[in-house]
Amino acid sequence: MALDPTCPKVKNLLLLDSEGKRIAVKYYSPEWSTVNSQANYEKSVWGKTSRTNARGEAEIVMFDDVLVVYKCLGDLMFYVTGGQDENELILYAVLQAFYESVSILLRQQVDKKTVLENLDLVLLAVDEIIDRGLVLETEPQVVASRVSMRGADGDVPVVEQTFSQAFASAREQIARSLLK
Amino acid sequence: MAATAQDSTAPLRMGPEKKDEDQDEYETEYSPFYGIEKGAVLQEARIFHDPNLDPRRCSQARSAARARRAAQQRRTPTDRAALRPLPQWERPITRPPAAPTRRPQVITKLLYLLNQGETFTKQQQQQQQEQQQQLTAMAAAGGTKEASEVFFAATKLFQARDPHLRRMVYLCIKDICPGSDEVIIVTSSLMKDMNSTVDLYRANAVRVLCQIVDSQLLAQIERYLKQAVVDKSPVVAASVLCSAVHLMAHNTDIIKRWVNEVQEAAQSKHPMVQFHAVALLHALRATDRLAVSKLVTQLTKASIKSPLAQCLLVRYVAQVIADSQPGPSGEARPFYDFLESCLRHKGELVIFEAARAICNLRDVSARELAPAITVLQLFLSSSKPVLRFAALRTLNRVAMTHPMAVTNCNIDMEGLIGDSNRSIATLAITTLLKTGNEGSVDKLLKQIGGFMGEITDDFKVVVVEAIRALAVKFPGKQRALMAFLAGALREEGGFEYKKAIVASILQLIQIPDSKEAGLAHLCEFIEDCEFTFLSCQVRDRATLHLAQLSGDLGGPAALLSAAARRPDPGALEARLKAYLAEGEGEEEFDLESVPEAPSTPARAAGARGAAAGAMLPGTTGFGGGGGAPAARGAGGAAAPAAVAAAFNAAQAEAEAALKAVPEFAAYGPMFKACPPARLTEEDTEYAITAVKHVLGGRLVVRFDCANTVPEQVLQNVTVALDLSGAEGFVEEACIPLPQMPLNATGHCWSVLRLAGGPGAMPSGKLGAVLRFTVKEIDPGTGEAEEEGYDDEYQLEDLDVSAADYVKPRALANFRSAWEELPAETEREDDYGLGPREGLQETAEAVVGILGMQPCEGTEAVPPNARSHAVLLSGSFPGDRPALVRLLLGMDAGGSVAMKVVSRAVDEGLSEAVHAIIQEA
Incomplete structure (x- = not known):
């Protein structure tokens, strides 16, 4: 018996650089069981998306029975792949969780160099968002705090943030959205 | 919060960045940096041997370095070229090895390799899996040893107290995926973490454990997991619920015991806990339609806060609606109100899911569609491309069945023709093609022509399909549409795309006015087509239409x-x-x-x-x-x-070919010809296919022979059949082919008499050998040489089965024909067919095997049916009828069972029907 077919599923998360090379990827679906098939898939995804402008809003493309939502940030491309019949907006929510949690963890310094220097954080973020294809968490703040193991060493857990902390965080986010 | 999130690790991570810039430039300027990678790594490995290092740390570091070195050796040069330059943390110079965060970095390197040096990952995992199967064989393999070593070393890190390190260890264990005999080493550490006071330790330990345990171990830790379902920490509860959804695949029985806890979790205030709990509740009932229906009733009354959980519920509702029998017309569908209320949900996710569900309802009415179309129309003007795409894709699907319902969105869709996202633009056009009026066709065609070159074949097929539909709808626009298709046919494109165009033109040809133009386009295409299969098909079809054109049928x-x-x-x-x-x-x-x-x-x-x-x-x-x-x-x-x-x-x-040979006239009318069977592989020197004919107590086999070697001439071609492997055949005659044509087909024949008269139906495998005289062609003169030599060529066996003797027989009234046949000939048998895609597919397959005629429309299985009866009628040589009742049933797991009841004029025939199925 396989997974319940009604459950939303993610086929893979990809983080590629500006030349389409792999930085961090995670495949959850047996379709790409070999390294070659993964490389081919990444190549074709990149070929179909690299010329589009996904800097402002996340973009979407459908090909070969998959839906791919993607977003370009700095010199990086974030991709989330789902099945053809998946709700596009669920994939979009996962994509948002992916790139926003990485942004938070890297303090908005999202470029290839910083990502490579902090690859552990990116890999952990991927692990916190998707568990073997199932959506585990889509709230970027929550993902980021889990990645940094807040609360594990006597830190204040997110849910119990003080008002001033919450306010500071909100202020920063507003500032960020204005600067976009 | 973002400012404080990284306080514990931030200085270390952000610090060296500035320092490093020089080196980075160095790296981009001098690509030979790749060359010293290996040296740098070896040097790093030496640092791990440093006696000043903590021994625990050292063991970890050493095995990681070894794994890395092994990866280097295994990589081919191309693989190495594919690797990007090492990130700064890979370089030993920048960071002193004694730094306390050194260990996570070694782990990161390991994960980087797993992620990046892909062959390494694969090999290791494969070996791990194989190791589970055959321990002894793999014990010698170095890679396995290394993976195990890394795993053992990683488990030692449980002694460290650094939370970040611990988190990396969790990830590492999941990625390395230990063999079943190794799992036991970490379980105690993980169990300890499962009882930790720190939520994140508990949550992660649960996730790791659930991923690596087998059923036996699961039974041991089940108590803890069950407790964790109702843990007050959302991260713990969500982790265990999510893991349980995965565990359902193999351990349904254990998870079933948690039903009360899961019910409680479904009421959770935390969205992700609720989402996973709802998913699990459904998974627990997925095989029971009634239970799903009850669950849906219960959940639609409860308040679901999580948008994802609400999405699930919408899907379940849609499923229940699909499974329910459609009520008398006019009666409201159960749960339709619920779907409609979801259209007013505050989350776009839910709104869209509900709109999509309504649009996909079977036999949806225009009134039911209206509210869904309205929200989708709003989405069309969203600033988010994802939302526009999602809405448009759904509308496009609706337009196929309910074009009128979508016309309200035409203005919005016209605005999307110029969308920068090509997928959206294409969908907009194809949808408009379906909903537009006759006047706008020319304008649309012009717009499409503008960007056909820029979209992928998948979308081109969509466009062509839309144009085909349009041609049927507006016969007045034939000329313009045909011109567009003809243009498309001349452009570059893949097989599927060209096939779609050809199919469209062939359909347009049905309309008398466009016949000549369409055929002219096809003729042109035949000449330049690069796909042989397609051009053959076109040629054959064109010939048919040519005949039609001349009015003689x-x-x-x-x-x-x-x-x-x-x-x-x-x-x-x-x-x-x-x-x-x-x-x-x-x-x-x-x-x-x-x-x-x-x-x-x-x-x-x-x-x-x-x-x-x-x-x-x-x-x-x-x-x-x-x-x-x-x-x-x-x-x-x-x-x-x-x-x-x-x-x-x-x-x-087949009969026409048969009649061309005067020798066969004496055998009387043909009873049946079997579909051609290839006796040679594709792309061999000779292409031979066999067509078996049943007539007059004989099996006449026509061999279609084609020579593909231009340098030789084959003469006096026969196919010798070896009858020793099958009983009941007597060789009667053999008509050779004087010369095997080059790249065209000629026939030679073999006639086998069926011992036992016209009713006999022997079967078996007949060995076949192609015999011929070869004459080389003199390259100088281009003439065949005088002297040839005899040669033979082994062919694949010719199968003769009982099914070859059955042909479909149309029947107006199955029941009366069934009653007329003697009841004592009835034979009944059950067959288990195993898991199948669906009853329709199964029915088609069985009908195909039997080669009989389905009666009274029973070949169509109603959607969602769990059982179905197909009535079949056929006849055997001598026009002896046989009837079959085929009962198919599917269980919850998708396995199909089949009962075959047959009647015929005599018992032998009735048994022959079963023989056909048993042979297949």
Whole structure:
């Protein structure tokens, strides 16, 4: 018996650089069981998306029975792949969780160099968002705090943030959205 | 919060960045940096041997370095080139090895390799899996040892107290995926973490454990997991619920015991806990329709806060609606109100899911659609491309069945034609093509032509399909649409795309006004087509239409004379004939001179049948063209099914070929011809196919032979059949083929008498050998040499099965025919067919095997049916009827069981029916 077919599923998360090379990827679906098939898939995804402008809003493309939502940030491309019949907006929510949690963890310094220097954080973020294809968490703040193991060493857990902390965080986010 | 999130690790991570910039430039300027990678790594490995290092740390570091070194050695040069330059943390110079965060970095490197040096990952995992199967064989392999070593070393890190390190260890264990005998080493550490006071330790330990345990171990830790379901920390509860959804696949029984806890979790305030709990509740009931229905009733009344959980619920509701029998018209669907209320949800996610569900309802009414279309229309003007795409894709699907419902969105969609996202633009156009009016067609076609070159083949197919639909809708626009398709046909494109265009043009040809233009385009295409299969298909179809054009529909012979003896009408026909002559050899159309002559028009008849079955089901093309031959066999059935039509066309073809050989006239009328079977692999020197015919107590086998080697001439070609492997056949005659044509087909024949008279139906495997005389062609003169030598070529065995003796027989009233047959001939048997895709697919497969005619429309299985009965009618040589009742049932797991009840004029025949199924 396989997974319940009604459950939303993610086929893979990809983080590629500006030349389409792999930085961090995670495949959850047996379709790409070999390294070659993964490389081919990444190549074709990149070929179909690299010329589009996904800097402002996340973009979407459908090909070969998959839906791919993607977003370009700095010199990086974030991709989330789902099945053809998946709700596009669920994939979009996962994509948002992916790139926003990485942004938070890297303090908005999202470029290839910083990502490579902090690859552990990116890999952990991927692990916190998707568990073997199932959506585990889509709230970027929550993902980021889990990645940094807040609360594990006597830190204040997110849910119990003080008002001033919450306010500071909100202020920063507003500032960020204005600067976009 | 973002400012504080990284306080513990931030200085270390952000710090060296500035320092590093020089080196980074160095790296980009001098790519030979790749060359020193290995040296740097080896040096790093030496640092791990440093006696000053903590021994625990050292063991970890050493094995990681070894794994890395192994990866280096295993990588081919191309792989190495694919690797990007090492990130700064890979360089030993920048960071002192004694830094406290050194260990996570080693782990990161390991994960980087798993992620990046892909062959390494694969090999290791494969070996791990194999190791589980055959421990001894793999014990010698170095890679396995290394993976295990890394794993053992990683488990030692449980002694460290750094939370970040611990988190990396969790990830590492999951990625390395230890073998079942190794799991035991970490379970105690993980169990300890599962009882930790730190939520994140508990949550992660649960996730890791659930991923690596087997059923036995799961039973041991089940108590803890069950408790964790109702843990007050959302991260713990969500982790265990999510893991349980995965565990359901193999440990349903254990998870079933948690039902109360899961119910409680479904009320959780935390969205992700609720989402996973709802998913699990459904998974626990997924095989029981009634239980799902109850669950849906219960959940639609409860308040679901999580948007994702609400999405799930919408899906479940849609499923329940699909499973329920449609009520009398006008009656509201159960749960429709719920779907409609979801359209007013505050989350776009839910709104869209509900709108999509409504649009996908079976037999949805315009009134039900209206609110969903309204919200989708709003989405069309969203600033988010994802939302526009999602809405448009759904509307596009609705437009296929309810174009009028979508017309309100036309203005919004026209605005999207210029969308920067090509997928959205294409969808907008194809949707508009479906909903637009006649006046806007020209404008749209112009717009499409503008960007056809920029979109992928997938979307081009979509556009072509839309144009085909449009052509049917607006016959007045034929000319413009045909011109567009013709243009598309000339452009570059893949097979599927060209096939779609050809199918569209073939459909347009049905309309008398566009016939000539369409055929002209196809002729042009035949000449430049790069896909042989497609050009053959087009040629055959074109021949058929040519015959139709000349107005003579009198069966194969008449088709032939139509093509051969009338020099006109017009340039079109001349062109087609010229092509056919080119493709098939010059004497092709001369009935008297060459025995293989009938093949061309006969093939057209075959293609016609195939087309009726495959390409254009239910179009008028067949009814007109195939009238004479089809009516003969179908026994006047009002609407001959595609099966019968294709069958009859193939029969007509075979019979025409048979009649061309005067020796066979004495055998009487043909009973049945079997579909061609290849006796050679593709792309071999000779292409041989066999067609078996049953007539007059004989099995006449026609071998279609083609030579593909231009340097030689093959003469006096026969196929020798070895009858020792099967009983009941007596070789009676053999008609050789004087010369095997080059790249065209010629026939030689073998006649086997069936021992035991006209009713006998022997079966078995007959060995086949192609025998011939070879004459080399002198490259100087181009003439064949005088002297040849005899040679033979082993062919694949010719299978003769009981199914070869059955042909479909149309029947008006199955029940009365069933009653007429003697009840004592009834034979019944059960068959388990294992998991199948669906009953429809299964029914088609079984009908295909039996080769009988489904009666009274029973070949169509109603959607969602769990059981179905198919009534089949066929006849055996001597026109002896046999009837079959085929009962199919599917269980919850998708396995299909089949009961076959047969009746015939005598018991032997009834048993023969079962023999066919048992052989298959």
